[in-house]
Amino acid sequence: xxxxxxxxxxxxxxxxxxxxxxxxxxxxxxxxxxxxxxxxxxxxxxxxxxxxxxxxxxxxxxxxxxxxxxxxxxxxxxxxxxxxxxxxxxxxxxxxxxxxxxxxxxxxxxxxxxxxxxxxxxxxxxxxxxxxxxxxxxxxxxxxxxxxxxxxxxxxxx
Amino acid sequence: xxxxxxxxxxxxxxxxxxxxxxxxxxxxxxxxxxxxxxxxxxxxxxxxxxxxxxxxxxxxxxxxxxxxxxxxxxxxxxxxxxxxxxxxxxxxxxxxxxxxxxxxxxxxxxxxxxxxxxxxxxxxxxxxxxxxxxxxxxxxxxxxxxxxxxxxxxxxxx
Numbered sequence: 001x002x003x004x005x006x007x008x009x010x011x012x013x014x015x016x017x018x019x020x021x022x023x024x025x026x027x028x029x030x031x032x033x034x035x036x037x038x039x040x041x042x043x044x045x046x047x048x049x050x051x052x053x054x055x056x057x058x059x060x061x062x063x064x065x066x067x068x069x070x071x072x073x074x075x076x077x078x079x080x081x082x083x084x085x086x087x088x089x090x091x092x093x094x095x096x097x098x099x100x101x102x103x104x105x106x107x108x109x110x111x112x113x114x115x116x117x118x119x120x121x122x123x124x125x126x127x128x129x130x131x132x133x134x135x136x137x138x139x140x141x142x143x144x145x146x147x148x149x150x151x152x153x154x155x156x157x158x
Numbered sequence: 159x160x161x162x163x164x165x166x167x168x169x170x171x172x173x174x175x176x177x178x179x180x181x182x183x184x185x186x187x188x189x190x191x192x193x194x195x196x197x198x199x200x201x202x203x204x205x206x207x208x209x210x211x212x213x214x215x216x217x218x219x220x221x222x223x224x225x226x227x228x229x230x231x232x233x234x235x236x237x238x239x240x241x242x243x244x245x246x247x248x249x250x251x252x253x254x255x256x257x258x259x260x261x262x263x264x265x266x267x268x269x270x271x272x273x274x275x276x277x278x279x280x281x282x283x284x285x286x287x288x289x290x291x292x293x294x295x296x297x298x299x300x301x302x303x304x305x306x307x308x309x310x311x312x313x314x315x316x
Contacts, residue, residue: 014185088293094253116288123286142271
């Protein structure tokens with residue numbers, strides 16, 4: 001399977017990975033959520049090479065994850081803003097942060113405050129039906145027929 | 159910045175991206191959470207080439223995300239199981255799924271049932287302090303001094 005094949009998968013995880021599941025797209029998402037908007041600052045804060053950065057920004061604009069806005073006419077200068085589609089990637093970045101803080105040693109890099117209750121916190125996953133926290137062990141996954149048809153798992157232990 | 163530099167970042171997001179923020183590691187995590195354990199099945203269900211798959215499994219074992227267990231002595235055969243560290247990546251896969259289901263057209267591929275309350279659901283993010291759902295707009299992020307030192311954002315709009 002090439003990366004491109006993931007785009008047509010029945011699986012939403014695979015389709016998302018094709019769009020944003022690479023090192024530099026994820027690093028750019030982190031940066032956008034920290035409020036960075038301009039090419040030079042994106043470059044400095046991620047150290048992505050200008051050539052790669054330019055390509056990623058173009059692809060993310062085409063995908064509707066960010067949008068380009070001119071902030072200066074003379075000289076012409078653009079900045080990049082998250083769209084609603086892009087902002088909805090926040091849980092991906094939160095999940096990577098939570099995992100890294102737990103399992104990969106390092107300082108606290110970012111404090112998060114919930115604007116409504118003013119508490120510092122890390123968001124957590126819950127079941128929206130009962131409100132209880134959920135982890136991988138708490139949830140049973142069942143592959144639908146449509147997705148099963150794409151998979152070829154034999155009779156061994158999957 | 160090369161991918162390797164991310165490992166020493168003050169930012170937990172960057173450190174996590176260095177470990178699992180690539181297409182095939184993320185695809186393998188999806189597969190592990192669907193219960194797939196064996197090389198042949200991992201290969202079939204992700205179409206990752208055997209060479210790349212072998213390298214990723216070795217790296218994920220070295221990182222403590224999965225562990226290898228022999229399930230047959232004659233012939234010798236191994237399977238790969240998520241560790242606690244690996245299971246803690248579940249929110250990353252959930253976040254990718256939720257985003258893909260909302261923004262990238264496709265069928266429902268996987269049904270999730272919360273074992274405790276028996277409801278089908280998609281986990282959602284809440285503030286653990288007040289219990290309210292949170293999105294990017296609800297949370298203010300503040301970069302700590304340690305992380306600010308690694309960044310070079312000037313006086314422009316980040």
